[in-house]
Amino acid sequence: MTSLREMAPDRLAELRRVGLSWRSSGQASLHGPLLRLAESLDRAFRLLATAGWDAEEERHPASLPAELLQRVHYLHSFPHQATFPVRLQPDEANLDEFRRGPVVDPDGHLVLTQLAPTRDVLTPAACHHLYAQHESSALDAPLYLTTRNTCFRNEPYYEPLRRQWSFTMREIVCLGSRSEAIGFLDRGRSTVDTLLKHLGLDVDWCVATDPFFRPLESPQYLMQRLEPTKHEAVYGGDLAIGSANLHHEHFGENYSISRAGEPAHSACLAFGIERWLFAVVDRYGVQPESWPDPASTMQQMVSATGGQWR
Amino acid sequence: MSSDGAATARTALREWILTKNRDLDQRQLADDTPLFAQRYLRSVHLPELILLVERLRGQPVDVSDLTAGHFRDIHTIVDLFITGTNDSEST
Secondary structure (H helix, E strand, C coil), X not given: CCEECCCXXXXXXHHHHCCEEEECCCEXXXXXXXXXXXXXXXXXXXXXXXXXXXXXXXXXXXXXXXXHHHCCCHHHHCHHHCCCCCCECCCHHHXXXXXXXXXEXXXXXXXXXXXXXXXXXXXXXXXXXXXXXXXXXXXXXXXXXXXXXXXXXXXXXXXXXXXXXXXXXXXXXXXXXHXXXXXXXXXXXXXXXXXXXXXXXXXXXXXXXXXXXXXXXXXXXXXXXXXXXXXXXXXXXXXXXXXXXXEECXXXXXXXXXXXXXXXXXXXXXXXXXXXXXXXHHHHCCCHHHXXXXXXXXXXXXXXCCCCCC | CCHHHHHHHHHHHHHXXXXXXXXXXXXXXXXXXXXXXXXXXXXXXXXXXXXXXXXHHCCCCCHHHCCCCCCCCHHHHHHHHHCCCCHHHHC
């Protein structure tokens, strides 16, 4: 059962004053200074994507078909994190029965009648849409993409800005040859390090694994242990605010994406916007005037190199 | 384990890897060839590889102890899991 991990009351009150509304479902609403900072962070990451690799922006829905996610066995690997969008069976008798009922009980639980078949999963990671979108592509050059989505993950507990049921993820993805994917990650990490340095945020890059269900039974988990492919930028010793992930041919093979006649390799840089908010507030306090402007910082980094990162 | 046992294990591992890579010239597969980094083996092969190593060493492999580099190449696998001459298995 999910629980809420309590943040120190004074810290939560401070965050409320700068634009955080925290819901008992483990979700955050943002407004005011925190929302402006979140948007500035996202602009910084988009600028990183376009200045670094001329990445094409894509926008995708809140959910994607389970059949597509299962190409990479997602629901076997992470069933505990999945959230499914359900709908009432749309026949009028069923809808009438729903309306005649309590609809919502005193505990706030929906009292559902018959449900329509569920085919979708709420987006668990923004980049999954990109591989599905480019299914059956034959690439004659590396493909760089970026997207942002609200992602949903069930967690054992929730904590404002640090661990949420829904959160905002910006990703930059490379689909290409093995060397192109590795080169993308190397340059990406280096640039993110520079951004972090300019923003005054100290992180350690740590080897990590994804949170597989029954990990010791998962070949993919054991593979990540044996041949590390995931590195996280960890702020404050325990908060991963970004990650650099090498997927090898995992997505290329399962979505029939090729590069020079071979299954494409892929890699992604992922940024959890709310966690960056936490890091900035933790580092600079709750006076918005003292916060850095990430988008301006990134723009200055681009300008300093004459805009020629590629 | 005797040097004969180690040699037998190397041969068995080599032959098994070649069955997974029919197009691979066996002269390209050295004892220090990075098996996963070169993509000769992938995660889908891991369960079978672990069973093979367990058969060759005559005892189970504790997968909770596996960590980076343990299955890097034939040489490392034999040293760590067959002859036990490399003490990094417990790290």
